[in-house]
Amino acid sequence: MRGQDLLHPRPEGLYCPPGDFFIDPVRPVARALITHGHADHARPGNTAVLATQQTLDIMAIRYGATFAQSSQAAEWGKPISFGDCTVTFHPAGHVLGSAQIAVECGGLRIVASGDYKRRHDPSCQAFELVPCDIFITEATFGLPVFRHPDSKAEVAKLLRSVSQFPDRTHMVGAYALGKAQRVIKELRDAGYDRPIFIHGALQKLCDYYQTQGIDLGELKPATLEKGAKTDFAGAIVVGTPSSFADRWARRFADPVAAFASGWMQVRQRARQRGVELPLIISDHCDWDELCDTIDEVGAGEIWVTHGREEALVRYCELKQLRAQPLHLVGYEDESE
Amino acid sequence: MRAFAELLDRLVLTPSRNRKLQLMVDYFRAAPDPDRGLALAALIGDLDFPAVKPALLRALMSERMDPVLFGYSYDYVGDLAETISLVWPTGDDGAGTELRLADVAARLMAVSRSDAGKVLTDLLDHSAASERFAILKLVTGTLRIGVSARLAKQALADFGSKPVNEIEELWHGLHAPYADLFAWLEGTADKPVPQAQALFRPVMLSTPMGDTDHTKLEPSDYAAEWKWDGIRVQVVANNGTYRMYSRTGDDISGSFPDLMQAVTFDGVIDGELLVGDPQGRTATFSDLQQRLNRKSVSPKVQAEFPVFVRVYDILQRGEEDLRGLTFVERRKHLKAFVSTLDPARFDVSRFVSFDSWAQLDEMRKHPPHPIIEGVMVKRWDSTYVPGRPKGPWFKWKRDPYTVDAVLMYAQRGHGKRSSFYSDYTFGVWSGPEDAPELVPVGKAYFGFTDEELKQIDKFVRDNTIDRFGPVRSVRADRTTGLVFEVAFEGLNRSTRHKSGVAMRFPRINRLRWDKPTAEADRIETLQSMLDA
Known part of the structure; x- marks a missing residue:
């Protein structure tokens, strides 16, 4: 069996003919396997959904209990058969519940990694290396300029700024699923025990993380008591990146705009967004980790998708590995 | 590191x-x-x-x-x-x-x-x-981090709780790594004594004349002179060292070899650097810009844009420090001093005689030369005090130029303004009368109140037609749009802007919610100001 007979792109998403399912479809389909809960990968309206329990929970939080007609929870590493092929879910280390999906048929195994990261993250399961014949890798940060520093140092930078500018509100932009909880958890692990204020859009997902054993400490809504503008001076407020460009942000005392994202590596990106304090904290692999993963996974062929495919394909060429860009549309890395 | x-x-x-x-x-x-x-x-x-x-x-x-x-x-x-x-x-x-x-x-x-x-x-x-x-x-060698020498000196002043003038005065006698400077600022050593010659003297600055300030002043206590639109310079010569400094103490001698050749005296004078000839024509600020910030200046440029200094004060004559004398006394010294200098390179700023503030007000509104931007008003008995004391010296500028322009693009601000669209690009009409289109002529981000900012921000959000990153394109056609009355200090020709003009110091003067966009100004209005 050739690779493209087992999985190939269709307008709806990555399709598996022998199993008759799609992985992370961008349009509603009869059977969808979902890697993780980010909105560009997990969409409502599919008939049947298979995903990890946490991903199903997150989809229910985001889209309501009716996000699909039926859903099935996949257990880590436990094979599930569809026709002639077998699928297994393995931790991807991206956000809580995120999975790589291994698809096996006729002796050929392809791993669709979804989005993944190799770094330690106290808010989700650690990435598991799954040997395979063809590895599908993301390329969000697929350029040699992306080398994420230690996230502890980034959190320390934030805390230093908080003590240097105690009269200002530090507004940390972080995506609602995964990044926000990770930043909060890393702050707690760094010993920051004051209440952290959060934007309303984060509330349900933070509550959910807490029920899953991720202790985020005391979180308070960043709502305004009447006329008390200095309430947030010296505080850390976490919100979605878009909320800081919104009228909502006007309640804060002389804010320092911080943004937790792998994109913050490039100063001009930070400057364009008006970010004063970039925090290079990513839930994707950096360049070195993408390369290491390609080396370690032992696949003879690499498919590269959503991101900067050309550099990673070039890397594979230099390593004399077969590689091709896999043109999937509709993934906009909401996670960064 | x-x-x-x-x-x-x-x-x-x-x-x-x-x-x-x-x-x-x-x-x-x-x-x-x-x-x-x-x-x-x-x-x-x-x-x-x-x-x-x-x-x-x-x-x-x-x-x-x-x-x-x-x-x-x-x-x-x-x-x-x-x-x-x-x-x-x-x-x-x-x-x-x-x-x-x-x-x-x-x-x-x-x-x-x-x-x-x-x-x-x-x-x-x-x-x-x-x-x-x-x-x-x-x-x-290119940091480009938005820190000027002036800002760094201010940081040193803040660090040591000293007036920035004192640091400027010392500056050219100090060298990296500035250990003596830091020791003094931290209070562990005396103020460094500069060894270098021809040091910069911190300059005396004026405050703007408010609408009613003059009503409390006696006209006969004050001298008036025209305020020419060049750059403020200080020419320092002693013991064979010759320097010209900008207002902030940057050494700009290197860009003006023609002028420096004529510096043959011993003393410190304060004046306005202009292009032209003291006896004849005084050229525009655009012409002066041809001479600024150049490392080397070709003979052709020197001949085409000759510079001179219109001197209005003297701080030192030979060994004698004149800063403690009154303005009237210093001007006597100045007159005698400049009479010995090359008349093609130096002349004395002339006084404007007046009997009443109303009369001077008329004169500053209607100056006799296009390169005059108002009058300076100085107390006859003022000593030369570094910094910006309020009272002895006033600048009384002619009214700014204004133009009615249409808001075209808005960009989000920074810091406190990061949730507001607060930086505005505006344009005027150009092209044929029956098919006019807007051409951008400038950008401004102040001149409005916080309340007005909220109103403009709402207008921008309600009338966005396109977005590019932090910038929004705003509906602006013959029937819809927001008209700003934009005030500015002057116009330069510009090859960088499509409109061919660049405004100096533009700001929003008034919001003209009442004015239909079709009645905003045309580019020809601005072009005619260039030719004036």
Whole structure:
């Protein structure tokens, strides 16, 4: 069996003919396997959904209990058969519940990694290396300029700024699923025990993380008591990146705009967004980790998708590995 | 190196002047000598490492990385130093051992061209990414972090709780790494005594004449002179050293060899640098700009744009410091002094006689020459006091020019204004009368109240037709749109703007919610002001 007979792109998403399912479809389909809960990968309206329990929970939080007609929870590493092929879910280390999906048929195994990261993250399961014949890798940060520093140092930078500018509100932009909880958890692990204020859009997902054993400490809504503008001076407020460009942000005392994202590596990106304090904290692999993963996974062929495919394909060429860009549309890395 | 690297990173992204000052002061407080002095020199562009050139950096990269991958990276980042700092193969492995800025600078300063590659490699291998960025920015000599020499001096003043004038006065006698300066600012040593000749004297500045200020003043206590639209300079000559300084104490002698040749005296004079001929024509500020910020000036440019100084004060004559004398006394000295100088390069600013404020008000509104921007009003009995004391000197400018323009684009602000669309690009009508289109003529981000800002912000959000990153394109056609009355101080010709004009000091004067966009001004109105 050739690779493209087992999985190939269709307008709806990555399709598996022998199993008759799609992985992370961008349009509603009869059977969808979902890697993780980010909105560009997990969409409502599919008939049947298979995903990890946490991903199903997150989809229910985001889209309501009716996000699909039926859903099935996949257990880590436990094979599930569809026709002639077998699928297994393995931790991807991206956000809580995120999975790589291994698809096996006729002796050929392809791993669709979804989005993944190799770094330690106290808010989700650690990435598991799954040997395979063809590895599908993301390329969000697929350029040699992306080398994420230690996230502890980034959190320390934030805390230093908080003590240097105690009269200002530090507004940390972080995506609602995964990044926000990770930043909060890393702050707690760094010993920051004051209440952290959060934007309303984060509330349900933070509550959910807490029920899953991720202790985020005391979180308070960043709502305004009447006329008390200095309430947030010296505080850390976490919100979605878009909320800081919104009228909502006007309640804060002389804010320092911080943004937790792998994109913050490039100063001009930070400057364009008006970010004063970039925090290079990513839930994707950096360049070195993408390369290491390609080396370690032992696949003879690499498919590269959503991101900067050309550099990673070039890397594979230099390593004399077969590689091709896999043109999937509709993934906009909401996670960064 | 780590603290300096973090300082650079923060300065690049901090738009607020006061916050920049705070970052620098905190750094000066925490960093040891001579690191902080070297950092200071780097911030103001005073460190030079001649052995390291961009070609060397490219060569180092080509030995280390596939050129195709480097090409993708450079295309994405767009800045050579930053790209190399990020892709340098050691990653952050080198972050463990802390390099001192002083050691880095010493090694790079001493290195020969042939060894430069080896030394730089060693330094980069032992640094983390943001330190590599700092090192590469140092050696390529272009920090571009929005810190002027003036701002750095203000940070020093804040750090030592001293008036910035005192630092400016010392400045040209001091050298990196400025250990004597820091010791004085920290109170552990006396004020340094500069050895250098022809030092800058901090200048005396004026305050704007408010609408009712003059009603409390007696006209006979004050002199008036025309305020010419050039740049304020101080020419200093003593013991055979000749310098010309800008208002902020930058040495600008190098751009004006023609004028410096005529500096044959011993003394310190204060005046306005202008293009033209004292006896004949005085040219525009645009013409003066042909002479500013140039390292070398061709004879052709010198001949086409000759400069002279219209002198209005004298601070020192020979060995005698005149700053303690009254203005009327200094002007007597000045008249005698300038009469001995080259009349093609120096003349004395003439007094404007007046009997009442109403009469002077008329004159400043209708000056006799297009390059006059109002009058200066100075107390006859004022001594020369550095800084901006309120009372002895006033500037009373003619009213600004105004034009009605239409809001075209709005950009989100920074800091406190990051949730507001607060930077506005506006345009006027151009093209044929039956098919006019808007052409941008300027950009302004102040002149309105907080309440007006909210109203404009709402208008922008309600009338957005397109978005590009932080910029919104706003509906602006013959029937819809927002008209601003824009005030500005003058117009320059510009080849960089499609409209061909660039405004000086534009600001929003009034919001004209009432005015239909079709009645905003046309580009010809501005062009006729250029020709005037």
